[in-house]
Amino acid sequence: xxxxxxxxxxxxxxxxxxxxxxxxxxxxxxxxxxxxxxxxxxxxxxxxxxxxxxxxxxxxxxxxxxxxxxxxxxxxxxxxxxxxxxxxxxxxxxxxxxxxxxxxxxxxxxxxxxxxxxxxxxxxxxxxxxxxxxxxxxxxxxxxxxxxxxxxxxxxxxxxxxxxxxxxxxxxxxxxxxxxxxxxxxxxxxxxxxxxxxxxxxxxxxxxxxxxxxxxxxxxxxxxxxxxxxxxxxxxxxxxxxxxxxxxxxxxxxxxxxxxxxxxxxxxxxxxxxxxxxxxxxxxxxxxxxxxxxxxxxxxxxxxxxxxx
Amino acid sequence: xxxxxxxxxxxxxxxxxxxxxxxxxxxxxxxxxxxxxxxxxxxxxxxxxxxxxxxxxxxxxxxxxxxxxxxxxxxxxxxxxxxxxxxxxxxxxxxxxxxxxxxxxxxxxxxxxxxxxxxxxxxxxxxxxxxxxxxxxxxxxxxxxxxxxxxxxxxxxxxxxxxxxxxxxxxxxxxxxxxxxxxxxxxxxxxxxxxxxxxxxxxxxxxxxxxxxxxxxxxxxxxxxxxxxxxxxxxxxxxxxxxxxxxxxxxxxxxxxxxxxxxxxxxxxxxxxxxxxxxxxxxxxxxxxxxxxxxxxxxxxxxxxxxxx
Numbered sequence: 001x002x003x004x005x006x007x008x009x010x011x012x013x014x015x016x017x018x019x020x021x022x023x024x025x026x027x028x029x030x031x032x033x034x035x036x037x038x039x040x041x042x043x044x045x046x047x048x049x050x051x052x053x054x055x056x057x058x059x060x061x062x063x064x065x066x067x068x069x070x071x072x073x074x075x076x077x078x079x080x081x082x083x084x085x086x087x088x089x090x091x092x093x094x095x096x097x098x099x100x101x102x103x104x105x106x107x108x109x110x111x112x113x114x115x116x117x118x119x120x121x122x123x124x125x126x127x128x129x130x131x132x133x134x135x136x137x138x139x140x141x142x143x144x145x146x147x148x149x150x151x152x153x154x155x156x157x158x159x160x161x162x163x164x165x166x167x168x169x170x171x172x173x174x175x176x177x178x179x180x181x182x183x184x185x186x187x188x189x190x191x192x193x194x195x196x197x198x199x200x201x202x203x204x205x206x207x208x209x210x211x212x213x214x215x216x217x218x219x220x221x222x223x224x225x226x227x228x229x230x231x232x233x234x235x236x237x238x239x240x241x242x243x244x245x246x247x248x249x250x251x252x253x254x255x256x257x258x259x260x261x262x263x264x265x266x267x268x269x270x271x272x273x274x275x276x277x278x279x280x281x282x283x284x285x286x287x288x289x290x291x292x293x294x295x296x297x298x299x300x301x302x303x304x305x306x307x308x309x
Numbered sequence: 310x311x312x313x314x315x316x317x318x319x320x321x322x323x324x325x326x327x328x329x330x331x332x333x334x335x336x337x338x339x340x341x342x343x344x345x346x347x348x349x350x351x352x353x354x355x356x357x358x359x360x361x362x363x364x365x366x367x368x369x370x371x372x373x374x375x376x377x378x379x380x381x382x383x384x385x386x387x388x389x390x391x392x393x394x395x396x397x398x399x400x401x402x403x404x405x406x407x408x409x410x411x412x413x414x415x416x417x418x419x420x421x422x423x424x425x426x427x428x429x430x431x432x433x434x435x436x437x438x439x440x441x442x443x444x445x446x447x448x449x450x451x452x453x454x455x456x457x458x459x460x461x462x463x464x465x466x467x468x469x470x471x472x473x474x475x476x477x478x479x480x481x482x483x484x485x486x487x488x489x490x491x492x493x494x495x496x497x498x499x500x501x502x503x504x505x506x507x508x509x510x511x512x513x514x515x516x517x518x519x520x521x522x523x524x525x526x527x528x529x530x531x532x533x534x535x536x537x538x539x540x541x542x543x544x545x546x547x548x549x550x551x552x553x554x555x556x557x558x559x560x561x562x563x564x565x566x567x568x569x570x571x572x573x574x575x576x577x578x579x580x581x582x583x584x585x586x587x588x589x590x591x592x593x594x595x596x597x598x599x600x601x602x603x604x605x606x607x608x609x610x611x612x613x614x615x616x617x618x
Contacts, residue, residue, distance in 0.1 A: 039617070088492070089492045090492075090493070091492075182536070183397070183398045183399075183400075184399070184534075184535055184536045184539070186533055186534070186536075187535045187536040190535070204516065207513065207516035207517070208516070208517070208528075208530055216608070216609070217533045217609050218609055218610075218611070219517075219530035219531070219533045219609050219610055220530060220610065220612070221517055221528035221529060221530050222528070224495055224519070224526045224528045225493075225495070226493055226495035226499070227491070227493045227495075227496040230493070250617075257613065258613075258614075260611060260613045261612075261614040261615075263613070264612045264613050264615070287617045287618070290617060291615070291616055291617060294612075294615045294616075295615065297612065298612045298615050299525070300525070300526050300527055300528050301527075301528055301529065301612055302527070302569060302612075303529070303570075303573045303603075303606065303607045303610055304566065304567075304569045304570030304571075304572070305566075305567075306570075306573070306600070306603045306604065306607050307600055307603075308596045308599060308600060309596070
């Protein structure tokens with residue numbers, strides 16, 4: 001089924017305890033699309049300014065599955081920029097600067113040829129804007145959104161409105177706590193389901209992710225990554241969502257079994273993002289490489305013998 | 310193979326956000342033995358005072374697999390007492406009081422009839438005392454210890470000595486960080502392996518556990534427990550270790566596949582402890598109940614379809 005993503009494309013500057021990278025491709029939409037396009041063609045709707053580097057475009061174009069037909073390069077506008085620094089533990093980070101740029105303007109339009117999209121991912125932005133996109137996607141069959149603490153704090157009503165119109169929410173554990181006041185991820189997920197979505201994914205970073213639907217619960221650890229493997233965690237959550245939605249779109253099915261498989265593919269996709277700056281870990285990935293890493297993941301996450309005698 | 314555990318038996322007083330219980334059975338050895346004895350006969354070596362309640366003895370005796378042949382009831386001594394309070398999140402706790410009592414006296418002796426034990430678990434106590442037990446266990450084939458922040462801080466040399474003599478260490482993530490200065494659990498586990506043990510298990514509480522050996526890595530999530538299921542987390546780590554070691558002793562084998570299965574059984578055992586105060590969640594557990602919960606755990610932790618086409 002056709003997959004579309006709306007969200008941000010940005011210019012990132014990242015410092016980690018072991019390295020740094022300036023003005024690299026970033027943004028939720030970029031990471032999502034890079035990961036999702038390994039599984040299925042992925043339509044991108046986003047806006048950048050005329051300062052957007054040509055090599056950032058080339059990078060995105062190097063993913064054969066990405067369709068940039070909904071990317072607006074706006075003359076006189078500035079691309080969204082974000083700078084962040086990871087602390088020693090590679091899990092916590094501080095934002096050094098944010099230049100919203102084009103994100104303060106009107107949202108990008110969904111081109112006519114994308115309006116038949118069936119599988120929809122609304123990457124993190126103002127929930128009012130996310131809701132606005134839905135009007136132009138009349139054929140949507142399975143719609144999932146991401147959000148963040150900022151919108152929970154300053155646009156809760158819009159977010160609650162959005163939750164009533166979508167099928168799934170992908171959210172961090174700290175954001176789930178903020179939204180529901182429930183710290184336990186399973187209890188928080190049920191509170192979110194009461195707000196509308198029938199599928200809730202709570203991302204726990206290095207501790208994996210949890211899926212809750214009315215058909216069951218899935219719990220998956222993160223890919224086992226020792227310190228040398230962790231280069232830059234930026235975009236792991238978006239890549240997880242990309243792998244998750246990419247799998248679902250490629251299967252054309254979101255029953256519990258497919259959602260659970262999608263969680264594992266999201267985990268595998270994110271593990272590639274983790275191993276390099278920007279989109280480099282995902283670039284040129286073959287099905288064989290994805291399957292090989294999945295085999296390692298499956299071996300590590302195996303429950304083992306399940307009968308006593 | 311014969312399983313022996315040395316450690317504490319105590320009298321606990323526990324407060325949680327939803328309930329409280331006074332003077333209930335506790336201690337690392339009690340929780341370990343209660344969990345392990347579901348899989349294999351378990352020999353207990355510990356000391357209590359003459360204030361140890363008769364109903365605490367009855368409780369331990371209600372587990373058919375527990376052999377109290379190494380339990381010393383000392384006249385004129387006081388049983389170890391601990392009081393703790395769980396914070397709203399049910400994950401962090403504060404200690405309200407600790408009365409060491411009999412733990413400040415000479416450690417219990419290992420009875421002659423227990424000295425042929427092959428599978429050994431040294432539950433948390435001073436590493437010098439843990440090391441002393443080993444002299445009386447000449448037939449030991451697989452020895453695993455637990456430890457805590459206190460000993461890492463005040464008895465590091467003894468602990469390092471112990472690590473050179475044992476096969477495995479089971480440790481919390483925060484303690485692994487304290488011991489190795491490595492926050493990443495896989496990197497920390499490798500640093501611990503450099504100190505001696507060939508098997509390292511890092512417990513992450515509600516986030517599951519990690520196993521590292523020279524043969525591979527296993528990552529398992531905790532059992533999915535929503536808020537109503539979580540009654541009292543006290544003893545979950547010891548019950549995890551009990552299920553882990555009980556499985557290994559029952560199989561008489563600790564190759565990587567058995568260790569990985571043992572991690573899953575430890576997780577299942579701990580999930581029963583979580584659901585009640587003291588040892589009540591483990592009391593009267595049948596193989597059928599353990600296997601039923603394992604089936605739920607396996608379903609939730611399933612990786613799903615692992616090939617793309």
